[in-house]
Amino acid sequence: MVKNASALQSPEENDFNYFYDAPGAVPGTLKIDPNAHPPxxxxxxxxxxxxxxxxxxxxxxxxxxxxxxxxxxxxxxxxxxxxxxxxxxxxxxxxxxxxxxxxxxxxxxxxxxxxxxxxxxxxxxxxxxxxxxxxxxxxxxxxxxxxxxxxxxxxxxxxxxxxxxxxxxxxxxxxxxxxxxxxxxxxxxxxxxxxxxxxxxxxxxxxxxxxxxxxxxxxxxxxxxxxxxxxxxxxxxxxxxxxxxxxxxxxxxxxxxxxxxxxxxxxxxxxxxxxxxxxxxxxxxxxxxxxxxxSVSNRMNEIMKVLTVISTLFIPITFIVGLYGMNFKYMPELEWRWGYPLVWSIMLSIEAGLVYFFWKRGWFRPSA
The missing domain is CATH 3.30.460.20 (CorA soluble domain-like)
Structure with a gap:
């Protein structure tokens, strides 16, 4: 293909390839763009x-x-x-x-x-x-x-x-x-x-x-x-x-x-x-x-850090509720009057301890 651009071009319209003749073309052949401006x-x-x-x-x-x-x-x-x-x-x-x-x-x-x-x-x-x-x-x-x-x-x-x-x-x-x-x-x-x-x-x-x-x-x-x-x-x-x-x-x-x-x-x-x-x-x-x-990698790291913190906070309490969600007949805490408040107290204590630990480690501060 012979490149020719007789009209003024912007970079978006022309990739600045130089003109070249088709193989075997007669020297001195002019390629006139039909849309070119008249002289x-x-x-x-x-x-x-x-x-x-x-x-x-x-x-x-x-x-x-x-x-x-x-x-x-x-x-x-x-x-x-x-x-x-x-x-x-x-x-x-x-x-x-x-x-x-x-x-x-x-x-x-x-x-x-x-x-x-x-x-x-x-x-x-x-x-x-x-x-x-x-x-x-x-x-x-x-x-x-x-x-x-x-x-x-x-x-x-x-x-x-x-x-x-x-x-x-x-x-x-x-x-x-x-x-x-x-x-x-x-x-x-x-x-x-x-x-x-x-x-x-x-x-x-x-x-x-x-x-x-x-x-x-x-x-x-x-x-x-x-x-x-x-x-x-x-x-x-x-x-x-x-x-x-x-x-x-x-x-x-x-x-x-x-x-x-x-x-x-x-x-x-x-x-x-x-x-x-x-x-x-x-x-x-x-x-x-x-x-x-x-910058994109840092933003992704921030997102992953947030998701990691959330997942870590829910892992221990998920274990506890999963443990007491098993259908065994003989579980001593199930018949105890203060079992339910105690489980809640343990879960909240674990969550508070994890939050304090993450805060001390600086995980809640944005990355520089």
């Missing part, structure tokens, strides 16, 4: 003097901007039209294997050098509005000399709005730099997008710690399993992404200036921080499972 092409063209934002109807409309001296950011959102995607590949002269990696998602984050183009595959995570969980999406960046082509799975969610605002209002030095700096800025936004998601998981783990200790339930176990699964997905997203950024720093490319490589080091540091947080939270989630099992 939306947005161009942001800018230079130190100004910036403009244009919605392009056809992929060929970008040609006039690509030959200019300004930087052109072509953002394609959606995979729902194979014809437009093929025409986009022809316009940017993309290798068929590049277009396959861009469209057939999800791919493992990586970097590939095609001489006049640098292809960067990344995974982006976006926190859900309710603050529980996240969406994930593949973002492909094709870097040219004066342009950057980005391809996203859908038009609704991304973490690039701060970059768009910086270009629009000329904040910082982004409009004074080239397309390689724009690629770094988007990569840095993708990596930084992991931090809000991980902060939410950190708070959820803290809440679970209190719940596991004080009132563990089967739902608590489900929550632990879900967090562990989500953190595994985040790890599978950030681990190869760190390697890809390291490749950009290590392998010199004429499309990336020395100055931008220095900025990429900071991006690499952020990726390491994200990976450290993921590993730490995974260890905490694993320890929560041990704490949960210990």
């Amino acid at each position: 939306e092409i947005v161009l942001i063209d800018y230079n130190p003097e100004g910036a403009c934002r244009v919605h392009l109807k056809q992929p060929e409309d970008v040609t006039a901007y690509m030959v200019s001296a300004s930087v052109s950011w072509v953002d394609v959102r959606g995979f729902g039209d194979e014809d437009i995607l093929n025409r986009l590949g022809q316009t940017f002269k993309l290798h068929p294997l590049v277009l396959e990696d861009v469209v057939n998602v999800p791919q493992r984050p990586k970097v590939e050098d095609y001489d006049d183009q640098l292809v960067i595959i990344a995974q982006m995570v976006v926190p859900k509005p309710n603050g529980v969980g996240f969406w994930r999406e593949q973002v492909s960046l094709i870097l040219g000399k004066t342009y950057l082509l980005t391809v996203q799975e859908e038009p609704e969610h991304d973490c690039f709005d701060p970059v768009r605002e910086r270009i629009r209002f000329s904040k910082g030095t982004i409009r004074e730099r080239g397309a390689d700096y724009l690629a770094y800025t988007l990569l840095d936004s993708i990596i930084d997008g992991f931090f809000p998601v991980l902060e939410d998981y950190g708070e959820r783990i803290e809440d679970l710690e209190n719940e596991v200790v004080s009132r563990p339930t089967p739902k608590t176990l489900d929550k632990i399993h879900q967090i562990r699964r989500d953190l595994l997905l985040l790890r599978r997203a950030i681990w190869p992404q760190r390697e890809a950024i390291n490749a950009l720093i290590r392998d010199a490319s004429p499309l990336i200036s020395r100055d931008v490589q220095i900025y990429l080091r900071d991006c690499y540091d952020h990726a390491i921080q994200v990976l450290d947080m993921v590993e730490t939270y995974r260890e905490l989630a694993s320890s929560l499972m041990d704490v949960y099992l210990s």
Whole structure:
């Protein structure tokens, strides 16, 4: 079976398996999801003097901007039209294997050098509005000399709005730099997008710690399993992404200036921080499972202790009433006037003695 997910997925809907071709498939074959969003092409063209934002109807409309001296950011959102995607590949002269990696998602984050183009595959995570969980999406960046082509799975969610605002209002030095700096800025936004998601998981783990200790339930176990699964997905997203950024720093490319490589080091540091947080939270989630099992075992021990005390209290009096319940004719106490009060006195004395003994042993105190 060929894995393909052209729509943005949450961890509950997709197990983050990477795409693979069916045996014997023709290289460069595109697998289009019939439910995928139709492509939306947005161009942001800018230079130190100004910036403009244009919605392009056809992929060929970008040609006039690509030959200019300004930087052109072509953002394609959606995979729902194979014809437009093929025409986009022809316009940017993309290798068929590049277009396959861009469209057939999800791919493992990586970097590939095609001489006049640098292809960067990344995974982006976006926190859900309710603050529980996240969406994930593949973002492909094709870097040219004066342009950057980005391809996203859908038009609704991304973490690039701060970059768009910086270009629009000329904040910082982004409009004074080239397309390689724009690629770094988007990569840095993708990596930084992991931090809000991980902060939410950190708070959820803290809440679970209190719940596991004080009132563990089967739902608590489900929550632990879900967090562990989500953190595994985040790890599978950030681990190869760190390697890809390291490749950009290590392998010199004429499309990336020395100055931008220095900025990429900071991006690499952020990726390491994200990976450290993921590993730490995974260890905490694993320890929560041990704490949960210990809490359940302690509760079971408390229940068994109560039942044991009750059973022990009734064992001696059960023996006595059973003894005098035997149908023997000659039992001396049966004819005695004070036999019945004496038996009651003996049973109550035994019960009082057992209760005092258990109290002295600390059996009536709750376990720490």
